[in-house]
Amino acid sequence: MSLPSPYLLFIGDATDPLSIKMARSAADWSPEKCVGELRLPGCQVTTGCPAMSISEATQAGAKSLVLGFANSGGHLDPNWLPIVHEAIASGMDIISGLHDRLSAIPELVAAAEKFGVKLHDIRHPTQRLRTGKGYARPGKRLLTVGTDCSVGKMYTTLALSRELQRRQANVTFRATGQSGILVAGEGIAIDCVIADFIAGAVEQLAPANDADHWDLIEGQGSLFHPAFAGVSLGLLHGAQPDALIVCHALGRNSMRAIHGRPLPGLAETIELNLQMARVTNVNAKVIGIAVNTSAVDEEQAVTYCQDVEQQFGMPCVDPIRHGVARLADIIEKW
Amino acid sequence: MSLPSPYLLFIGDATDPLSIKMARSAADWSPEKCVGELRLPGCQVTTGCPAMSISEATQAGAKSLVLGFANSGGHLDPNWLPIVHEAIASGMDIISGLHDRLSAIPELVAAAEKFGVKLHDIRHPTQRLRTGKGYARPGKRLLTVGTDCSVGKMYTTLALSRELQRRQANVTFRATGQSGILVAGEGIAIDCVIADFIAGAVEQLAPANDADHWDLIEGQGSLFHPAFAGVSLGLLHGAQPDALIVCHALGRNSMRAIHGRPLPGLAETIELNLQMARVTNVNAKVIGIAVNTSAVDEEQAVTYCQDVEQQFGMPCVDPIRHGVARLADIIEKW
Numbered sequence: 001m002s003l004p005s006p007y008l009l010f011i012g013d014a015t016d017p018l019s020i021k022m023a024r025s026a027a028d029w030s031p032e033k034c035v036g037e038l039r040l041p042g043c044q045v046t047t048g049c050p051a052m053s054i055s056e057a058t059q060a061g062a063k064s065l066v067l068g069f070a071n072s073g074g075h076l077d078p079n080w081l082p083i084v085h086e087a088i089a090s091g092m093d094i095i096s097g098l099h100d101r102l103s104a105i106p107e108l109v110a111a112a113e114k115f116g117v118k119l120h121d122i123r124h125p126t127q128r129l130r131t132g133k134g135y136a137r138p139g140k141r142l143l144t145v146g147t148d149c150s151v152g153k154m155y156t157t158l159a160l161s162r163e164l165q166r167r168q169a170n171v172t173f174r175a176t177g178q179s180g181i182l183v184a185g186e187g188i189a190i191d192c193v194i195a196d197f198i199a200g201a202v203e204q205l206a207p208a209n210d211a212d213h214w215d216l217i218e219g220q221g222s223l224f225h226p227a228f229a230g231v232s233l234g235l236l237h238g239a240q241p242d243a244l245i246v247c248h249a250l251g252r253n254s255m256r257a258i259h260g261r262p263l264p265g266l267a268e269t270i271e272l273n274l275q276m277a278r279v280t281n282v283n284a285k286v287i288g289i290a291v292n293t294s295a296v297d298e299e300q301a302v303t304y305c306q307d308v309e310q311q312f313g314m315p316c317v318d319p320i321r322h323g324v325a326r327l328a329d330i331i332e333k334w
Numbered sequence: 335m336s337l338p339s340p341y342l343l344f345i346g347d348a349t350d351p352l353s354i355k356m357a358r359s360a361a362d363w364s365p366e367k368c369v370g371e372l373r374l375p376g377c378q379v380t381t382g383c384p385a386m387s388i389s390e391a392t393q394a395g396a397k398s399l400v401l402g403f404a405n406s407g408g409h410l411d412p413n414w415l416p417i418v419h420e421a422i423a424s425g426m427d428i429i430s431g432l433h434d435r436l437s438a439i440p441e442l443v444a445a446a447e448k449f450g451v452k453l454h455d456i457r458h459p460t461q462r463l464r465t466g467k468g469y470a471r472p473g474k475r476l477l478t479v480g481t482d483c484s485v486g487k488m489y490t491t492l493a494l495s496r497e498l499q500r501r502q503a504n505v506t507f508r509a510t511g512q513s514g515i516l517v518a519g520e521g522i523a524i525d526c527v528i529a530d531f532i533a534g535a536v537e538q539l540a541p542a543n544d545a546d547h548w549d550l551i552e553g554q555g556s557l558f559h560p561a562f563a564g565v566s567l568g569l570l571h572g573a574q575p576d577a578l579i580v581c582h583a584l585g586r587n588s589m590r591a592i593h594g595r596p597l598p599g600l601a602e603t604i605e606l607n608l609q610m611a612r613v614t615n616v617n618a619k620v621i622g623i624a625v626n627t628s629a630v631d632e633e634q635a636v637t638y639c640q641d642v643e644q645q646f647g648m649p650c651v652d653p654i655r656h657g658v659a660r661l662a663d664i665i666e667k668w
Contacts, residue, residue: 133561195527234564257467
């Protein structure tokens with residue numbers, strides 16, 4: 001997968017910071033690749049990159065327009081098409097993480113051909129997938145799981161990968177969503193594979209490896225989410241994880257996009273993930289807890305994490321506030 | 335979905351009776367629509383329909399060739415293409431339940447156009463799908479679940495539907511796999527939707543209904559199957575079932591297509607399905623057990639079912655040997 005950078009991050013008229021995860025991921029994890037962001041009137045969020053028009057971005061060297069938002073269902077809003085056409089006409093490739101394919105829109109395909117640019121539908125797997133088997137395979141694997149969607153699974157996994165790579169450990173980050181794929185340049189968006197192949201796709205994404213090698217696999221969704229638990233379960237079975245990290249967001253009132261449904265507790269999240277993980281790895285362990293504590297102040301965050309540590313007997317950190325060194329220690333000494 | 339009948343059931347060189355489920359389903363549940371079966375040398379199984387060549391079937395009035403087998407992964411074997419071309423040239427539509435699309439093979443599309451016939455990829459959903467929500471909806475729903483794949487979930491659900499329709503109950507069979515769709519003429523093959531939409535597709539397939547109406551939803555896979563548990567879980571959440579029937583096949587040594595993995599017990603299957611069902615319906619109940627006892631004799635079958643009844647305190651029947659009247663009684667008196 002070759003995605004020309006630098007990127008202009010298109011965040012539309014988004015009002016929810018969680019909805020521009022793909023743009024923010026690029027800005028946070030590959031800032032050297034991001035030249036600016038393109039906002040529409042009404043937009044209330046930002047990636048932190050300078051605001052730019054398409055012509056300004058072109059002058060600044062932008063090679064691709066990234067559709068940096070996601071809605072539930074991954075549909076392409078027709079209101080965005082004029083921007084996409086303008087970017088194509090300016091010579092930019094288009095990178096999309098939506099379920100709707102750019103390549104299924106004849107006018108975009110024609111425009112891309114006319115201006116000699118490419119349309120990258122990075123959420124759509126291009127390889128031939130197989131069904132899973134669940135047979136034990138060599139190599140070690142870690143998977144982040146969550147109490148909900150958008151609680152920091154990708155962030156935690158990327159932070160842990162960078163930290164362990166810095167320590168020269170033998171690790172690979174495995175992207176399972178469009179944001180992770182944009183950062184890593186490869187991966188399989190597990191929520192976009194045909195349902196029969198969820199577990200099998202993860203077996204292909206994180207195959208047999210050296211005994212001391214770790215695949216650090218980005219988790220998706222939650223076993224408790226009424227829309228996405230199937231994705232989470234297939235990912236858990238396919239990952240065959242030795243180690244799990246449970247991710248959580250403090251102060252969230254209801255599960256992502258589901259009004260009135262409270263998040264599960266940490267204890268039941270740990271218990272259910274271990275129970276289900278044992279289908280393909282009887283030795284799966286939860287090694288730590290990663291919490292997005294941005295809803296509270298520094299002191300409350302520390303108190304919360306200390307309480308959780310005491311209750312569960314394992315490290316609990318906010319990867320942004322406290323870093324992931326203590327989680328990395330466990331993997332390094334495994 | 336309009337599928338021209340009568341059908342010629344193509345079962346290739348299959349040797350495993352479970353692999354021709356789609357052909358057998360048509361022969362068992364819509365015998366009036368099946369004119370014959372087409373076998374290749376080496377084929378060791380049968381649907382019970384008379385063997386016919388394509389020209390014999392054409393003379394007997396066959397309107398469609400049904401690709402009546404499935405392999406793990408749903409791939410189209412290139413060895414079958416000459417047969418498909420011959421059927422097209424004889425004026426038959428082609429009905430496929432494979433993951434591989436007939437409509438993605440340009441030579442087949444061209445041949446179909448030339449001879450004025452249609453290619454039906456019935457496993458591929460044609461409607462626009464949404465993500466699930468899990469909000470409580472009116473109407474009653476029953477879902478069959480299993481210890482494994484291919485243990486009689488579709489058979490049990492169809493038998494129950496016919497029995498309750500005979501009693502003039504207000505019920506609808508909801509097909510979730512290609513065989514059920516072939517029998518019912520409609521449905522959504524849940525294992526073939528994009529993973530994000532598993533639960534949502536079931537919410538669309540079995541939507542809000544009259545308070546006394548029952549949707550009888552065909553189950554898929556097993557929560558214990560390392561390849562397909564994600565499909566089963568999304569289906570369970572989307573179905574939001576009031577009633578569950580656990581299906582099992584007696585005497586099977588290992589889970590379908592997974593060497594050396596034993597089937598889970600009935601107790602743990604009941605327990606895990608109830609536990610997971612509660613995410614979208616806290617009142618879900620297991621009302622009975624349906625067992626394929628074909629591996630043992632009549633007396634052993636009766637003894638086994640009596641033992642299970644005693645252990646779990648609910649009816650246990652072999653739908654083929656004993657019928658499903660006792661299960662239908664529970665739904666009728668709900």
